[in-house]
Amino acid sequence: MPEIKTKSPAIGHAECLIIGGGVIGSSIAYHMAKEGRSTILVERFIPGEGASGAAVGMLAAESEEFTDPELAQFARTSRDAFPELVRDLERLSGVSVEFRTEGFVTPFRSEAEGQKRWNAAIAQEVDHPVWWDSRELARRIPGLDGQVIGAIYRSKETQISPAQLCRAYTGAAVELGATICSGTQAEQLVVKNGRVCGVQTDSGFFSCKQVIIAGGLDSMRLLEQVGFEYPLNPVKGEAVAVSLKDHPLEYTIYADDIYLVPKRNNELWIGATSLPHQHDKEVSIGSLEGLLARASAWLPRVREASFIRTWAGLRPQAVAGRPCIGPVPGVKGVYVAVGHYRNGVLLSEATGRAIAALLKGAGVAELGISGFSPERIKEASK
Structure with a gap:
C-alpha cells in the first residue's frame, strides 16, 4: 500500500478519530470518551440523519430470530445493556431517547403457525417467551383482526427513538470531552510507515493515533484506500x-x-x-x-x-452476511465497524463497547466477535 501524506498542518488532533455519525459511530464516540480518550467524530451531514435516523428503533434481539449464534448473542448482550445505557445517556446529555419497555408481540392466525413460532422461540432458550391465547390477546390489545388466535409475547424486547438515541450518544460524548464535527467529509486516510496518522477531510487535516471507520455505505471507499474490500x-x-x-x-x-x-x-x-x-x-x-x-x-x-x-x-x-468489527489487517491503527444492516440501533451499544475494548488491547475472541473480525472476513472471501 502506498504511503499517503498531507501537505497541510493539522487543524485538530485526538487519540481516536471516528468517521461516521450514525448510531454506530456515535456509540463509539460515547464509549471512547467514557474511557477518557481524546476523541473526534467527523460526519459529512448531521449525526443521526442517515440510515440510523430512518430506523424505527426496535431492539429486537429475540423477535429478529438470528440464525448466527454469535450474532444472536451479540444482539442479546447489546439489548440487555440498554436500560443502564439509557440512564447514563439521558443523565449526561439531557436528551430523552423515549425508551419503551412494554415488550413485543408476534401474532399468528393458526395453531400450526403459532406452534412453529413457539418452538423457534423456545429453541433459543434465553428469554422465556409467553404464549398469549386469543382471550389474553384481546384483553391486552383490543381491536386486533378477528382471525388472530394468539401471539408470542417477549417481555425483554424494547424500543427507542433512533434519532434521539444518536443525539443522546453524541451529547453524552461531548459532555465527556469528545468533539463532534458535523458537515465534515472524510476524504483520505493518511498513512506513514504502515500506520495511520490522520485523516484528510474537506475541512482540513486531522491528526490521530487511531481511526475507526463507521460510515455505513460510504465506508467502502475508505477501506479500499488501505487495501481492504468489504462490499x-x-x-x-x-x-x-x-x-x-x-x-x-x-x-x-x-x-x-x-x-x-x-x-x-x-x-x-x-x-x-x-x-x-x-x-x-x-x-x-x-x-x-x-x-x-x-x-x-x-x-x-x-x-x-x-x-x-x-x-x-x-x-x-x-455481502459477507454479518457486520465487520475490529482492526483492519495491513495497516496499524485502523479499525472498522460497518455492515450492521437493519440492526444498527440494536447492536450500537455492544459495538461501541467492543471497539473501546479492542483499542485497550482486548482480543476479538474474548469479546465474542471472532466471526466479525476483518481478518476472518478477509480469509473467508479468498
Whole structure:
C-alpha cells in the first residue's frame, strides 16, 4: 500500500478519530470518551440523519430470530445493556431517547403457525417467551383482526427513538470531552510507515493515533484506500407514521410481514419495506399502500388513523452476511465497524463497547466477535 501524506498542518488532533455519525459511530464516540480518550467524530451531514435516523428503533434481539449464534448473542448482550445505557445517556446529555419497555408481540392466525413460532422461540432458550391465547390477546390489545388466535409475547424486547438515541450518544460524548464535527467529509486516510496518522477531510487535516471507520455505505471507499474490500449493498427501507384516533397501541407488534411500533403523542410507526440495490430515499405510492394494507390486516383501526409522514433510509447490507468489527489487517491503527444492516440501533451499544475494548488491547475472541473480525472476513472471501 502506498504511503499517503498531507501537505497541510493539522487543524485538530485526538487519540481516536471516528468517521461516521450514525448510531454506530456515535456509540463509539460515547464509549471512547467514557474511557477518557481524546476523541473526534467527523460526519459529512448531521449525526443521526442517515440510515440510523430512518430506523424505527426496535431492539429486537429475540423477535429478529438470528440464525448466527454469535450474532444472536451479540444482539442479546447489546439489548440487555440498554436500560443502564439509557440512564447514563439521558443523565449526561439531557436528551430523552423515549425508551419503551412494554415488550413485543408476534401474532399468528393458526395453531400450526403459532406452534412453529413457539418452538423457534423456545429453541433459543434465553428469554422465556409467553404464549398469549386469543382471550389474553384481546384483553391486552383490543381491536386486533378477528382471525388472530394468539401471539408470542417477549417481555425483554424494547424500543427507542433512533434519532434521539444518536443525539443522546453524541451529547453524552461531548459532555465527556469528545468533539463532534458535523458537515465534515472524510476524504483520505493518511498513512506513514504502515500506520495511520490522520485523516484528510474537506475541512482540513486531522491528526490521530487511531481511526475507526463507521460510515455505513460510504465506508467502502475508505477501506479500499488501505487495501481492504468489504462490499456493502444499499437496501432501501420505507416507513410511515400515523396517528391512531383512540386507544393508543401499547405493545410493539412484530409480525412476519410488518411491524407496528407505538411512539409518543399517540403516533404509530409502520415499517418497513426492503428494496435491495436502490439508492434513492423516495417513498413510492405502491410501498405506502402495501405498508398500510399489511398493518390494517393485523390492526384494522389503522384504516381510520390520521396520516403524519413517510420516510426512507438506505441500510448497509454486508455481502459477507454479518457486520465487520475490529482492526483492519495491513495497516496499524485502523479499525472498522460497518455492515450492521437493519440492526444498527440494536447492536450500537455492544459495538461501541467492543471497539473501546479492542483499542485497550482486548482480543476479538474474548469479546465474542471472532466471526466479525476483518481478518476472518478477509480469509473467508479468498
